[in-house]
Amino acid sequence: MKITVYDKDRQFAAQVGAPVELVITPRVFPLIGTARMVVPLQVTGTDADRMVHADVVAALRAPSARVVFDDGDPASLFTGVVDEATETSDGDTLEVLVLSDDSLIGAILGWQVPTSGATGYTVDQSAAEYRSYTGKAETVIKNAVRENGVTRLQIPGLVVAPDQQRGATIPGGATLRMHPLPDRIFPSVTNAGIGIRIRQIGVQLVFDVYVPRVYPYELSVKAGTLKAYKHTRRRPTITRVVVGGPGEGKARRYRRLVDTGAETIWGFCGEGFVDARDAKDDTEPEDVAKTIATMDARGQEALVEAGKVDFLSITLAETTAFRYGTDGVLVGDIVPIRTPAGVINQPVTEAVRTVVAPNVIVSEPVIGERVDSAAETQKNLAAVKASQRKEERA
Structure with missing residues (x-):
């Protein structure tokens, strides 16, 4: 296992020898993978050995230090940022917790107008009520990450791999209004048949998708x-769902979906509500069929989740x-x-x-x-x- 430490700019900082302990736990997104590594604070040996190891400890303690764990198989490469570096009470080891680079996605908000800049404390989002992304699952997630993570936030090193339009079309697409990206795009992306990952390749943090x-x-x-x-x-938590669509007061549109199969099997009827007031693109005249399709997709997603x-x-x-x-x-x-x-x-x-x-x-x-x-x-x-x-x- 080759363990390399980089600084916050993804430049080489140190090479870790044999850690005292190392457990790497990759996870499927939106779960976040972790790596727990314990290294000695000091080593015996020559002066050169001690100086090299001191560089390792200093590199791991540096703000936003990064670690790449490479077992020789490109598919199982694990890269991430040091989230915690803890020195034990007896002062002889340093315990490091590394979060996988996938965690970057959870810290990105989807603005309704991602192209709108911020002036001081003022953020003008008056041009649109929601930002809608439609198409194949890969297209949806990559456009959202590109607009908000790469172009707007300019997250250091983050790039989006070319879109190959993998995954099924997300029914109704995804609409964002200051939501963390995982909150509104998952589990739709997963249900569409793809997964996501971010890995450090050279000096870049490459966002890409994969087909399981x-x-x-x-x-x-x-x-x-x-x-x-x-x-x-x-048993399922609900078998029926009411979807509230666009419109205000008495003019608001509603849809109801019923899982009759679950009700027959379980002899149970339970109802839930899903807010889909963003089902209509406010920048265009309403396409009623499209609005209803989006509302039904949201309702079906809720029934599937509650029906597990x-x-x-x-x-x-x-x-x-x-x-x-x-x-x-x-x-x-x-x-x-x-x-x-x-x-x-x-x-x-x-x-x-x-x-x-x-x-x-x-x-x-x-x-x-x-x-x-x-x-x-x-x-x-x-x-x-x-x-x-x-x-x-x-």
Whole structure:
């Protein structure tokens, strides 16, 4: 494993030798990958050795230091920024937490008029109520990142790879009004069949998308690849959704969608509301059919999310035939799992990769959706509520 430290301008700063501990956990976006590395503050050896290591420690402590972890497989390259650098109480080690470069996307707001500049404290967004992005999923996400991250914010080093129009067309597109990009573009992009990633290539932070691969073989307990398995089934939270579209007061347009199949299976009827007042482009005369299609797409997305009843947490073990990497599975790949409930196709959501020796990495890919502790559930609920408050304020 080659570990290289760069400064905030993505210039070479130092080369890390053998860390005391190193665990790299790439995750599928919008989850954020992390790397936890522990290095000694001092080393024994020659004066030259001690000076070189002092440079490593200083580089890791520098503001916005960057680290590239390269195991020789370009597909599993992990790059990110040092989020925390902690010296232990006994003063002999430095623990570093690195966030994957994908985290940049979560810190970008989608302005309704991204081309409008800011003068002092004043931000003029009066030219439009929303910024709408339409087309293929790759086109939607790349245009949003290019306009807001590259052109408007001018995030140092960020570039957008050429658009190949991958992924399905996002029904109704995506509309932004000071929303963090993940809040309004995901899970639509994921549902359209693509994933996103940012990696440091040279001095650039390259934003690109990928199409998840499908692993060609079934994994199972019998094959020795299924290490831990947890399957939770719960009823849907809603089966009907009312979508509020554009218009004010009595003139506001509404649509209702019903999942009759779920109501028949579960003997349950629950209702929810989705705000889609941005379904009409305020810069053009209303196209009623387009507005209705956008509203219905928003409602269907809410029903799909609320209708999830099967939750999986599966940890895989590497074998001689099943490995992490280009020749095996990568984060984002779809894997068929044979379980007592049958064959279930789920994505690799993360992989815990522990470096146990300089050239030995033990990987544990995790499949599907985690069913975590109550504390984790509360954290997720808090994130949802925070997102809702942002939307209400916008």
